[in-house]
Amino acid sequence: MASGPNMMDPICLVENKNAQFSVNQKALQILENISQPVVVVAIVGLYRTGKSYLMNRLAGQNHVECCTTSRASYLNPGFPLGSTVQSKTKGIWMWCVPHPSKSDHILVLLDTEGLGDVEKGDSKNDLWIFALAVLLSSTFIYNSMNTINNDDLEKLQYPGFTEKLMRMETKPDFPSLHFIWTVRDFTLELKLNDDPITEDEYLENALKLIKGSHPNVKKANLPRECIRHFFPKRKCFVFDRPVNDRELLAHLDEVLESQLYPKFKEQSNTFCSYIFTHARTKILREGVKVTGKRLGTLVVTYVDAINSGSVPCLENAVTTLAHLKNSAAVQKAADHYSEQMIQRLNLPTDTLQELLEVHAACGREAIVVFMNQSFKDENQDFQKKLLEIIKNKKEGFLQQNEEASAKYCQTKLDQILKTLKESISAESFSVPGGHKLYRKAMERLQCDHIHVPSKGVKTNEVLQNFLQSQVAIEISILQSDKALTDAAKAIADLSKIMSFHFFCGIHTAKSENNRVVVGYQPDGQGLSHRILKSAPDVWHQAQNDLLTEEFSRKAEEMKAEIKHLRNIIEKSKKDKASWISKTLDGLATEATAILSLPAKVIGWGLKGLSSLFILKAFKHKKCLLDEITA
Template identity: 30%
Template sequence: TMSSSLQLIRISNGQYSVCPNAVKQLESIEEDIGVVAVAGAYRTGKSFLLNELLRNIRTYSSSKHASTSKFSENVFQCGPSVQPCTQGIWICTESILIGNEQHSKPFRLLFMDTEGMGSFKASETHDAQIFALALLLSSFFIYNSSHTIDDNAINRLGLVTQLSQYIQSSPKQASLADHSRSPSKRSLSTSSISSQLPFFLWVVRDFSLQLHGTSGERINSSQYLEMALSVTNENDSAKNMEKKHTVKQMIQDYFIDRDCFTLVRPVNEEDKLQHLSSLSQYELRTEFTKEMNNLANYLYTHVAPKTLHNQVLNGRQFVLLCQQYCESLNKGSIVIDSCWENVVRSEAERLISECRALYQREIKQIVAQGTILSLDEFQQLHLDAEKKAMQHFLNKLPNSFKNDKTLYQNDLKNQLVYDFQYYKEKLKKASNHYCIKLVNDQLTLLDSKLKSNQYLKDETMEHFQRDVKAMVQEYQDNASGSEKDTVLLEALLTWLLPSIRSLHQMHLNHLKESSQEEQKQIVTEHITNLDFLKQQYQFEQDSLQQRLNALNETYQKQLSQNQKMQDELHLKTQLVDEHESTISILQSDISTRKQENLSLQSKIEALNEELDESLKSISDLKKQLRDIKATDNDAQEELYSVRMSNQTLKIENESHLQTIEFLEQKNNQLSIQSVDLTKDLNSAKRQFEESQSALADANQILEQNKQLLKNTEQDKDAMSKKRKRLEEKLLEYRNQIQDLENKIRQHELVIMNKNSHIRSFEREMEYEREKALENEDRLRHSLKEKERLLAQDKTLMLERQVEQLNATNRRILEINKNVMEENALLREELIKLGGSLKESSARGALGHLSAGEDNRAHHRSSTDHSKHSEMRRKESLNGGTPLANNLSQMVSMHTLPPRHVSR
């Protein structure tokens, strides 16, 4: 079968859910599973890495475990554009059966691809949640990055600082995380979370550097990772150093079991990099193929099954864990212990249902055969089935569930007791139906014998008693079930007494049809017997009347008690908190009534015993009647001998005739007495029938008491139904409160997402601001450098110009000095040669020459001043130098005076 990928977790409107197709796929895996997850920045080749690992792991596994899966195709989608390919979390549809040295028991290995981090379509919160889910669901975590492990790579893994925000080990830790962010509690949270995280492998792609340590020695990739996590850049600002130190420290604290692997670039050509998924193995670089084989070998030997709280997970448990993590994350954060408790509860309920089904199969195998068991047999069957179910429960119960074993055992026992009561009631009904049919068939045979007068000649009723005993014995042999004795007792109570009365009536009619003398003797015998029976019946009637009165009193008491109970029930239904006490009162009343019913049954048994005694007495009377008949035969023989003697003696015959007449009169009197006795017998029969009706009334009262007990149980059921309705309302209210809390959490999550967006925007603004400040500092530095270089060039130029000006000034000073000397000589000569007339004209000429000289000197001074001002302006622009200032002072000190000398 060809392998493909299925989406495991999807995200819709910020809500995480497990895809049904993936659930169906994973639940079919009954073996233990291990999960390899790959995460990293988007468009860095995670899917390509997973496809290569699948091919290589398949090579290792095929030599040890047969499989028909083909991994030659690309299971996970790869794309050449900048758009992200993977959304949410995906898994490979085919798992690989492996077994390494660390785990002798083979397990299924799943490969998981995650959505890339840092995509322009996703927020930082979204990336952190995907990162947390991948960590918690995997047993071997691969972090994929490119080129080197530098500060930028460390910063991109800064999501670890948010793990404590989305992952808590227990509800107590979650409350601490909400109320405190102190370093001590944060370290406690980190240590508790790190125990739940998988093995961490950092894979550095396109690695082209030489692995050397700080001293130039060669190191391996593991040492390279540890060095990158420990080295700090001293040129960074304090804020950046603290941030990077926090990220590195959390990586070390969270991922105690960690390692690193480096991979060279798969191909050298740029155009092939965009189509790596379509390249064959022969087109990849040999170094890359070799390193990929080493990575696959490392994964094969180090991967372990997915465990949580020391319990190895199978496919079904992994699905439950995914669903719990998604539900918990939708509410804000993942509480690991709470999610695991829900998984344990679901697995325990499934195991209890499985054990209950096993128990029901064991019971149905016997019940379905139509076998009606006795109560003891069914009790033994229940114990055997319960033992099998409990043994199956203990065998299948995972080790991590052992702490709550008693709780789940009690739950299973309660459900098995419910099933036991159900099948017991069903068996009771079947037994009742079968036994009634059996006893009716047998009593029908006896009724046919009674109607055919087969027992008419049986004066001692031995044949009838023998047939009844045989019927009872046959019933006992063939009947079965818990209702066996109850059905027989009810049948005998309803059939035996009328049958005996009918048999007595038949015997009486037979006696009436016999001879007169036998009737007389029978009547005399019956008179004595009837007196005794009358007394006995009167005594029984009195006792029955007393019992009826007692039953009426108890019935009235029960009626009053029932009225009180109904009033109490009417009041107690208004108070939900007093249900338990009302139920206990009802249970006590039910127990007392059961005791009364038992006492009534014992009384009925006593009546049956008395009836047996009366039957015995009747048989004794019949024996006496038979003896009297024997004596009567002897008396007749003697009478015959006397008559024979009277024939010889006529005198004695006459006297005997008189005696006969007297006896005839007596006979008439006896006939009259016989009629009276018949009337008394009929009245005795009526009294007996009245006693039977009283007994029927007593049975009716017993049935009424049973009905009253049934009504009480119905009231109890009604109370339990009301209680269930109240509990359902309470549960509905709790669900509504839970829904409101979920809505509040969703709003909080939306606010949190917005805050995270704002924080990410602020971080981006801060980053842009820092970049702008750095660019400004660089610009200022470059401007200052340029100004410094420009100032140095201008200073050299000005120094050369000043030297030229100084040379010119020296020449001008020498000329002025010569001119002043010539002027002094000319003045002296003019003074000597001038006369009075010439003196005035000479003075005018001298004034004219002086004015012209003054004009030329003033022109030179203004020109020098303008040059000096221009030099000052340039020096001020260039910052000025001490040498230029001194030169300017020297030029200003040696400026020529405004003189003009005519040659």
């Protein structure tokens, strides 16, 4: 069999020890591994009436002729037959074989211990064996000897049996069983009122209700009513004796096929052919096919009920099966949803709507899968559970989508950011006007990022987070730009004043009676020298005072500007602009040193001092570069 074990021998399914039933776990595991629908044929009847022999024939374990011995050779022993008055079968035995005519089904044969065994001493055992056979099977065979008579029907009238059995049906849609009555060693003629009748007509006549209202009549009719009610489809087979030899009858499992009566072989073959053709798949309410795994659940449910002292109820078993089946349906539908989402989604999606549309389609498919697999989800509890699972899975996919988008956006942003970092490394922004250059670079970066395709739902968020992280750096660049620009302007203003005096070559010389001003001016061929005559001391002192006053005023303006810039920087991130403070300190020192010199010294090497001052203004640019690129 495709998904079930290849059972070479039957195995005990329900053990009956000390009036206590238990399920054999090995047999249960065999059923667990059968995923195909099952056709369950169970047989009950009085002990030592040949039930096991018929089940062996259904299993295909017929005797074959041995060419080397007069004894029979067997494919395998099969169900034990026994040759004494002691019952061989205890509990319920199971044999799973490939169905001979339904390739996708498994034939499950259940052989039960004999009813009326004197060794048991407790009629309740017979009741529960009978009940289990009825509840587990799709085709139920009752085996009797010689005839169908009132005594046979009354033997089924165990104390409270029919009342309890009737209570097992709690719904009008109880799945009807196929009932077969087999009569062994039948020696009578099939005639009624001297007219020939069929085997089925023989059974129906035996099940006719007796007219009358006497209590004995009602008692006699009760098993008839039970059979007619539970088994609307009925069939009867009668069998001649297989052999007449009593010795052979006692060891029927060793009898060669050639030793059997032809009539019996014909009847047996007809019986087996009918079972293979007409025996139904085990079906519960609403057309749910029972697989081996579900059959195992039924066995456990019924046996637990019997052991707890209650009636093995189909409704309870169906509820248990519904829970298991619907739980499995929920899992299968949820798995389908996950599989389809993974197949159809290419994370990150460009938009949230794209993901939601795929979710909706996969969700609808999952509901269809559940509906096809579910059973008796009357309050839609399991469907609601499935919807909750799908909702949670959707949230998971949304999170995965966001994470994939964020990761992809950050990767692409890092690649684009490489150009900006290179510009910073090249000190492109550490110059007067650097902030404007930086803004243009950031605009290009944003434009490049926007044009990257398939970034997903986190595009704007990642970009805004990046821009926010650059605020401190931009403030530092802006402040350094302003400091450098202001410093350069201040130096330029001082240089203009100092250059004027340098190129005028002002200096003084004393004479005995008056002061003479000597001037140096370029004449295109070099410097010409002339003496400015008779400049009074008052004029010279005024010029000197004017120069000193101009220098002092510029010095104060620079100090105020430097102080203002330092206050701004301290309000921003000090670690990002520490170099500006140091630079301004240097500027202040240099400016103070230069501007405090006597006026007549200023004329000495003013151009060189101006160059040194400018150099000092930029000597700390490296600090900003290191901190920005860190």
